[in-house]
Amino acid sequence: MRYPKTKDLQEIWDRAEAHLKKGLPFVLYRKPDEKEIFGVFQSNSALHHSKDFTEKGFIFAPFDSENNVILIQPDEVWEGTVRAENLQATPAISLDESGKEAHIDLVRSGIKEIEKGRLQKVVLSRKIEVPISKSPIKIFKTLLNTYPTAFGYLFHHPKVGTWCGATPETLMKVKDKKLLTMSLAATLPYVANEKPNWGSKEIEEQQMVSEYIGDKLAHTMERLEIDDAESVKAGNLWHLRSEVRGNMLPNLKVSEVIRALHPTPAVCGIPTDEAARFIQANENYQRTFYTGFLGELNLKGQGELSLFVNLRCMQLDNDKAFVFVGGGITEASDPESEWVETQNKSKTMLGIL
Known part of the structure; x- marks a missing residue:
């Protein structure tokens, strides 16, 4: 193993x-x-892919294709310690209402599809373009300071692009055949000194996700435990989360677990295939790496992974950033409230810029 160099x-x-x-x-x-920050550096500009998740390095996978998982080769791995810096107060963010009608129409279509009985839930999203003047490194430093409890990253490949994010959701961690994942759903804005007041829509949505993950993993595990849901704060939002733990069957390949879990109901819907088809046909833009997954692959030892879902993220392109936001739609969804939820979620990344 190539130990990280301390820098x-x-x-x-x-x-x-x-x-x-x-x-x-x-x-x-x-x-x-x-507190540790890691840097994985590749020494040439070649585009490598992970074929079966047995390679070593850092992977960056899109939402909808398992054959296109980007691999950054660990020619050098560096490690340092991040010091928290005093942040200036975030100025009030003025949110743009353009795109509102289109998103509300999209949500209405999703609800109609659910009423027909084809879907239980579908996650629908949109893309926001904003001008930027900060460098990617500066944006990343602000992001680390602002969201210490998230997985924070800055990814660059000349043939893929530059992405940055602070995601609250673990896709899966595996070590010694022990699996840790989570069921994450439902969103409410954080209000200081107030506990979140979850309605039946949010509780049912989270329960649906937990049951779906349980069903998907049942045949891959010797033992599976799903905790009760708890409220967790991510930036300026609350979510409902259940921890999920299991022992993988002895001959199970990691790729089979990834296939069972991705895309999760938290980013796609239930049933997954139907929801993915609806998303492709109706969202009117390509998600590419938004709602894909990323993380360490066998860097610390063979069969050891630490992967996260690519949420609360943005793509950086010279003087522009593209911010992605979405929400889970169920039969109980209200289109206007779903628009407000995406506006609240957009503050996570817009505040960094």
Whole structure:
């Protein structure tokens, strides 16, 4: 195994800056609630893919294709410690109402499809374009400071693009054949000193996700435990989350577990195939890596993975950023409220910019 080299934080920023200038692939990331930042640097601009999740490196996978999982080769792995910096207060964000009618129409179509009995839930999203003047490294530093409990990352590949995010959702962690994942659904805005007041729509939505994950994993595990739902804060939002733990069957391949879990009902819907078809036909843009997954692949040892769902993320393109937001639609959804939910979610990334 190639142990990470310990580096001063400034050296890590400088190396990432140099890779950006030279057009070389790299990723910087920090795991939830941790102080360590890791840099995985590839020494040439070749585009590598993971075929079966047995390779070593950092993977970046799109929403809808298992054959197109990008792999950054770990030619060098660096590690440093992030120091929390004092943040200036985030200025009030003025939200743009353009796109409202289109999104409400999309949600209405989703509800109609659910009423026909083809779907129980579908996750519908939109893309927001905003001008930027900050560099990717600066955006990433702000993001790390603002969301210490999320998986924060900055990914760059000259043939793929530059992405940055702070996701609250684990896809899966595996070590010694022990699996840890989560069922995450439902959203309410965070209000200081107030506990979230969940309605039946949110509770049912989260329960639906837990049951679906249980069904999907049942045949792959020797033992499976799903905890009760609890409220968790992610940035300026509340979610409902249940921890899921299991022991993988001895001959099970990691790729089979990934296939069972991705895309999760939290980013696609139930049943997954039907929901994915509806999304492709109706969303009017390509998600590419939004709602895909990313993370460490066998870097610390064969069969050890730490993968996260690519939520609360943006694509950076010179002087523009594309921010992605969505929400879970069920029969009980109200189109106007769903628009407000995406507006609330957009503040997570817009506040960073």
